[in-house]
Amino acid sequence: MNTVTRPGLRERKKQRTRDALLRAALELFTTQGYEHTTVDEITEAVDVSQRTFFRYFAGKEDAAFAVQDLAHTRFAVAVRERPLDETPLEALRNAVLKDWDTIAEAVEQVVPIDLYLRMCRLTESTPALLAAHLRRSDEAGEEVARIIAEREGLDVDTDPRPRVAVAVFAGVIRVTERRWGLSEDLGATETRALTVRYLDAMGPVLAEKWRTG
């Protein structure tokens, strides 16, 4: 008798199964490695049939990126919410930074953050995962480019600037991603600072001569 109709038992059960599968998958991936984890191992850990796994996730890869997708979606929303007086790159910059502070709790709703972070690192060192990650980022970038174009009242298929701006921005993000993913000792706070530094350094990099001689 909830005023807000609570999802029925069926719905709740489904959610539990999905969560359990997701958590088991990430746990196994991060401890044994992605390639060395079979779907059977995941389903055995949750005690469902293999077929069920594929009903919840399009494939192994899809499970690996369920959380990452959440982050991408949130970022797109954050960009859409930026005030219109910011330039495109300002909007992108401020969107990441604002999102950064609240992303942790959003992730925690689904899986322990620690698990997510370990998964991110694994992505960087697993070719198959890195490939999938880059493609998903590319996709997310496309969406953001459309948002930027809309903000600026431009046609994304005529004017290249939205896509160029997003591509440039994504490139910088990728650098910090890599840096963070491969270094053992680099906390979230330091990485955030690094991101700011790189983004702010971007302008000069393009014009300046680097050599002091």
Add this chain to the structure above:
Amino acid sequence: MNTVTRPGLRERKKQRTRDALLRAALELFTTQGYEHTTVDEITEAVDVSQRTFFRYFAGKEDAAFAVQDLAHTRFAVAVRERPLDETPLEALRNAVLKDWDTIAEAVEQVVPIDLYLRMCRLTESTPALLAAHLRRSDEAGEEVARIIAEREGLDVDTDPRPRVAVAVFAGVIRVTERRWGLSEDLGATETRALTVRYLDAMGPVLAEKWRTG
């Protein structure tokens, strides 16, 4: 009796097999689609065992990108050959443009250019291939970043600028790639011009306000 020891019969036979497999693979991929082409179909077309295919290529994917890898390698060389008085981004820009004019014949040595171009378009519309392509590009970018760092006498692990510059540059290239891959009517010449335009527009994009209002 060659002064330059010509590769033996064994070596030549191997090369022929590899070429035949590669050509058959690309031909089938581009006509039937990547996913709908089985390795068995490829090997049947060349009349070798399936096992042989996997001795020449690490997988289906590897065959699909054999030519693309050639292009990446050439680009890296082109960057290395740029005069030292060019700024990093100038060097990158001029390397693509210079390479552009000679890449065609280099490709033709291995497979018909037309086949290569069709393969590129297919990559853009096949998620699995796009993912693989982006990862390989990322890898190539890492190599180029090291070359740039060396040119400038910097340590790539300390100074982020080489990677940032390459990431930014790669982002722009990606935009033209996409544009070319998805439009039916866009020749190589027009695409080259587009690349120049985007690259040259990059600086302004980062600083300027876009809205005229």
Add this chain to the structure above:
DNA sequence: AGGTTAGTGACAGTCACTGACAATTGACAA
């Protein structure tokens, strides 16, 4: 010519993923 070695084919096995159908279980009305 005869021994060595690289390249190949044949075969068996693993694993991701899919389609089809039957069994189960929550939802909902009589």
Add this chain to the structure above:
DNA sequence: TTGTCAATTGTCAGTGACTGTCACTAACCT
């Protein structure tokens, strides 16, 4: 409460990518 409907799941069979192994053949070397 009970029976019906529909959603979820399990089972089974099959495809296709990829790997290890081993015997065989053909090029290479002396």
